[in-house]
Amino acid sequence: MNPTALITGASSGLGYEFAKLYAANGYNLIITARNEEKLQKLKDELNHIEVTIIPKDLSQPGASKELYQHALDKDLTISALVNNAGFGLNGYFDELSLQEQQDMLQVNITALTELTHYFLPSLKKAANQGLPAGILNVASTAAFQPGPKMAVYYASKSYVLSFSEAMAEELKGSNVHVTTLCPGATETNFFKTAKAENSKLTSSTMSPQMVAKAGFEGYMKKQRVIVPGRVNRVSALAAKFVPRSVAARIAQNMNSANS
Numbered sequence: 001m002n003p004t005a006l007i008t009g010a011s012s013g014l015g016y017e018f019a020k021l022y023a024a025n026g027y028n029l030i031i032t033a034r035n036e037e038k039l040q041k042l043k044d045e046l047n048h049i050e051v052t053i054i055p056k057d058l059s060q061p062g063a064s065k066e067l068y069q070h071a072l073d074k075d076l077t078i079s080a081l082v083n084n085a086g087f088g089l090n091g092y093f094d095e096l097s098l099q100e101q102q103d104m105l106q107v108n109i110t111a112l113t114e115l116t117h118y119f120l121p122s123l124k125k126a127a128n129q130g131l132p133a134g135i136l137n138v139a140s141t142a143a144f145q146p147g148p149k150m151a152v153y154y155a156s157k158s159y160v161l162s163f164s165e166a167m168a169e170e171l172k173g174s175n176v177h178v179t180t181l182c183p184g185a186t187e188t189n190f191f192k193t194a195k196a197e198n199s200k201l202t203s204s205t206m207s208p209q210m211v212a213k214a215g216f217e218g219y220m221k222k223q224r225v226i227v228p229g230r231v232n233r234v235s236a237l238a239a240k241f242v243p244r245s246v247a248a249r250i251a252q253n254m255n256s257a258n259s
């Protein structure tokens with residue numbers, strides 16, 4: 001029997017690429033996002049495997065539980081969880097809408113945490129049955145330093161990295177591995193959604209295909225943290241050695257518009 005992967009945010013960008021990669025490697029899929037039409041298109045493309053669509057708005061409290069319940073009702077068990085859904089917002093904290101920033105926390109942090117909690121028993125069961133079982137969480141190079149002008153987004157990704165590394169250690173010995181992907185700027189809808197299309201961040205980007213491939217391969221090799229791209233690895237390393245205030249100033253500059 002094919003293993004099943006649950007992929008959040010599969011309607012576009014990295015999630016869409018992950019769906020194709022897991023499918024190409026023999027996984028059936030549960031795919032979720034808000035845009036049902038795009039999910040249906042993806043399902044039509046992947047007609048060689050079983051694909052279940054569960055549309056959800058993960059910014060709504062309770063959505064993760066409904067997603068879990070839906071999978072349970074359909075008797076779907078998973079051996080791979082890809083917590084990819086997420087978004088950013090560009091601007092000063094007090095000038096951005098509080099509601100939109102709360103929605104971001106709900107999607108980037110709360111839903112990811114809840115889905116991990118709900119589906120962990122299924123992952124452990126799969127591991128006990130000898131299936132490869134794991135979690136792939138999508139953080140960002142934003143996780144490595146504070147990010148003025150995207151303060152909540154950067155903080156949310158620091159949470160994802162910290163939580164995921166802690167889970168990797170807790171689950172050591174359970175045969176459920178946890179991989180965290182920390183992409184730098186990638187050519188997806190991310191910058192449009194974040195209203196950061198003119199920011200300096202967009203001056204050097206990677207393709208979503210390359211980033212998802214690096215994440216998937218790292219997941220298959222059970223690596224803990226993956227930073228795709230040499231420039232991103234250098235900047236992630238540099239952030240460890242400069243004072244946090246300096247790193248924050250550099251990030252603020254990068255989050256600002258090209259002049």
Ligand SMILES: NC(=O)c1ccc[n+]([C@@H]2O[C@H](COP(=O)([O-])OP(=O)(O)OC[C@H]3O[C@@H](n4cnc5c(N)ncnc54)[C@H](OP(=O)(O)O)[C@@H]3O)[C@@H](O)[C@H]2O)c1
Binds near residue numbers: 059088
């Ligand atoms: N692109 C980058 O430069 C970059 C860099 C570092 C990290 N990342 C991270 O990579 C992940 C994927 O983003 P992406 O770059 O592929 O951007 P994207 O093309 O905008 O994709 C974001 C995905 O998240 C889903 N999503 C957003 N809000 C949602 C909500 N309220 N409920 C359910 N699903 C929601 C979207 O689906 P719907 O709109 O259909 O709901 C979409 O499928 C995110 O976690 C992002 O933070 C991106």
